[in-house]
Amino acid sequence: MEAPAAAATAKPLLHTLTFSRATVANRVFAAIYTCAVLALLYHHALTALSSTTFLSFSLSLAFLFADFVLGFMWSTTQSFLMRPAHRRVFPENLRKVKREEDFPAMDVFICTADPHKEPPVSVANTALSVMAYDYPAEKLSVYVSDDGGSDLTLFAFVEAAKFGSHWLPFCRRNKVVERCPEAYFGSNYPQSNESKQMKAPLLLHACVR
16 A cells, blocks of 8 residues: 555656667777777887888878877767767646746846847847746846847847737747747747737837848
8 A cells, every 4th residue: 555655645757867778789889999999090000110211100100190089089979879868858747846936046048149140030039939938937037148239139129028028928828839939920820819919019020120
């Protein structure tokens, strides 16, 4: 009777972690490849030591150095393959484990510099999608850093602030999954009078002009 009771009172999982079955194969491949690289370096070293001319010595030394650098670069990427893992998260269980007032505060920084390379409408859409997170509003802070000091970006965020006063409540009321305005209105979203009114504000059109 204790086991079922313990299972019934167990808290829902927030995430699971499983290790890849490719771990053994990755390690075997890395071991074989390491032996091959060491053999190649040994061969270049012997060739350089047994060289009879300066030209052959220089070539062997250059090959040795190049293969050493490439081998080192390869070795730095292997740590990701020694024990690959797959993590699955269950954000829907967060409210079952903690109360909203106990959620940690979250800061999100959005950086932009050049309005020509980073269109202000895209930056504004990013900020709005973050602000629409399914997370307590008092626990979420969004900061925008515009290193270019663009008037166009400032205008985009003035319009975004107006649009956000309608967009954020709309997302919460209708439990919208795709909370980026540009992506939402570009998809086959449910047509309604409210959604048509949501599309009317100037954010997605005035910013482009």
